[in-house]
Amino acid sequence: MRGALVIFRKDLSIEWRTREGVSSVLVLGLLLLVVLTVAHDAPPEAAPALAPSVLWATFLFTGLLGVQRGFLLERENDCLAGLLVSPIDPAAIYVGKLSANVALLAVMQLFVVPLVGLFLHLDLMPVLPALLIVLALGNFGFAALATLFAAISVRVRAREVMLPLLLLPLLVPLLIGTVSATRSVLAGGLALATDAVTVLVAFDVIFAVAGWLLFAYVVRD
């Protein structure tokens, strides 16, 4: 796992230097939030019902952009091949890229969640600990699946189209789980979200293990 750490640090170092990934997902996240809240024009009493779908729709589309960019780093100068000729397990490459994606998405969530509260006039502080758990589970599950599929799509010509086409259908269970869990958390706390959280944990475990096992077959010709 030392290799994973080296790759994770490299990705953070490049991101820190260029800030291209963070800035693009933050701008897109802000725009999506504005569009979705303005389009709904919801009264304050409808906000708790609306906030979960606004939050996770924003997360989904900005996350796609962030994860895709993370793998485009490896495409330039055929850097992915540089990783594959090194003496590390391909699974370590997956873990390194997954960790970097989780970190990028977490930064995006830190930015987007307060804005959802602001735009929809919701006080999120009382439910923040429970909400953080749901956010973390949603983040990890999305990144686990998206990292695997980004590795597939980065090698094809129509990669910008291919990643959403491959990924979005498989993300439906995660989207249902996160929206349901967030709605329950906003209504009363994590105790109400047990079923949805179970779905999220199962999703995270299944696709993290699948990514770990399949990554070597995905990235090698």
Added chain:
Amino acid sequence: MGDVGIRGAGGAPPPLVAEGLVRAYAGVRVLAGVDLTVEAGETLALLGPNGAGKTTLLRVFALLLRPSAGRLALFDVDARSAPPALRRRLGYLAHESFCYPDLSGAENLTFHARLFRVPAARERVDALLAWAGLETAGRRPIRFYSRGMSQRLALARALLHDPDLLLLDEPFSGLDPAAVETLQERLVALRKAGRAIVLTTHDLDRAAPIATRTAILHRGRIASVLDSRGADDVAAAYRAVVAGGR
């Protein structure tokens, strides 16, 4: 490009044995049964016209492509298993540099040194940057490097972990005459230290003086293997193979 220490090598099985290697893309056989053995302490120049399969063959040797058929053994280890420890013994220079444009030359080499667990990595990186003539430029992002500087950095990356088998795809590409001479000296020193080197090139004048054998790849097969010869003899043999369609 200056001097960098080379580790000594002991006796061992042949670094590379290929038997009947086939690689097909969408039904087209780019490699149509390559048989080749490379011993420690030799430099094999691999020649061939465009599309002969040189780059594909090197990518198979570098464990980036799986052969469709045939057998490849590296250091007596079946390449199908491709254990990480085996990749530590290979150094591969491709057409692309494998380096991140937003990192400096030094940062790129340090990153690869960490992946390969190179001991005394900082000293090794500094030595290779000096060898490549990139002491100053090595602190700048490589996005601003010229073609030749990128090639020198890529060579430094391939040499970083002092591999036992060097696979060099067009190593002289983009280099100025002084850098070519330094690279030739380096490759000769590595060969004398027991490393095995396979290089592809179209530049007979630069490859002939350092090659101990020359193989001509044509239509996916090794059409001819020559012992150490002058560039004119190699060129004549090359023309005969390509014109004859052997």
